[in-house]
Amino acid sequence: MATPRRVAVVVGSLRKDSLNRKMAKALAAAAPPSLSLEVVEIGQLPLYNQDDDASPPPASVAFKEKIAGADAVLFVTPEYNRSVPGVLKNAIDVGSRPYGKSVWSGKPGGVISVSPGAIGAFGANHHLRQSLVFLNVPAMQQPEAYIGGADKMFDASGKLTNDSTREFLGKFAAAFSAWVERNAAS
Numbered sequence: 335m336a337t338p339r340r341v342a343v344v345v346g347s348l349r350k351d352s353l354n355r356k357m358a359k360a361l362a363a364a365a366p367p368s369l370s371l372e373v374v375e376i377g378q379l380p381l382y383n384q385d386d387d388a389s390p391p392p393a394s395v396a397f398k399e400k401i402a403g404a405d406a407v408l409f410v411t412p413e414y415n416r417s418v419p420g421v422l423k424n425a426i427d428v429g430s431r432p433y434g435k436s437v438w439s440g441k442p443g444g445v446i447s448v449s450p451g452a453i454g455a456f457g458a459n460h461h462l463r464q465s466l467v468f469l470n471v472p473a474m475q476q477p478e479a480y481i482g483g484a485d486k487m488f489d490a491s492g493k494l495t496n497d498s499t500r501e502f503l504g505k506f507a508a509a510f511s512a513w514v515e516r517n518a519a520s
């Protein structure tokens with residue numbers, strides 16, 4: 335079998351009991367063997383400051399190396415005030431600079447948004463896509479993934495108990511694997 339594609343998973347919540355992190359874990363369990371998913375942490379990143387471009391903070395350099403080493407990126411994010419959480423936007427900005435040294439460009443991408451609310455963080459999903467267009471990340475369009483009612487989907491141990499969502503995650507991951515093959519650099 336071919337080597338699995340390495341997918342950097344960026345979770346847009348720092349919360350200990352994050353529904354998005356649980357969903358990312360459930361996605362990794364539902365993914366085909368052609369994908370290897372690993373969460374790349376963003377909570378340690380300093381706030382992006384353009385003054386640091388000549389000598390970026392070590393945590394930012396390490397983050398960029400992890401993203402650069404991945405074949406694809408997958409964002410799993412909540413919605414804050416109808417947009418992406420600041421921590422996620424910060425990670426995107428950190429990865430995009432210094433100018434000309436973005437680690438995002440050309441990486442096949444995907445977006446899953448997760449909320450307890452009914453509309454599944456649609457606003458965050460699409461605000462994120464606006465940045466991805468600019469960053470030259472070809473983001474998979476179908477299936478769309480707006481997962482609402484997520485607060486009712488996990489048991490006390492954090493395991494996904496909703497069968498239809500598990501099935502959906504499997505389909506999403508299979509489609510994403512095909513998307514990565516179609517858009518990967520090599």
Ligand SMILES: Cc1cc2nc3c(=O)[nH]c(=O)nc-3n(C[C@H](O)[C@H](O)[C@H](O)COP(=O)(O)O)c2cc1C
Nearest residue numbers: 347349352353354412413414415416449450451455
């Ligand atoms: C600052 C803030 C703003 C929020 N705004 C929204 C929102 O616009 N839409 C929404 O569906 N949920 C909103 N929520 C609720 C989050 O969806 C909920 O806290 C969710 O559990 C966050 O994801 P997490 O569990 O992965 O941390 C907001 C929560 C916070 C803390």
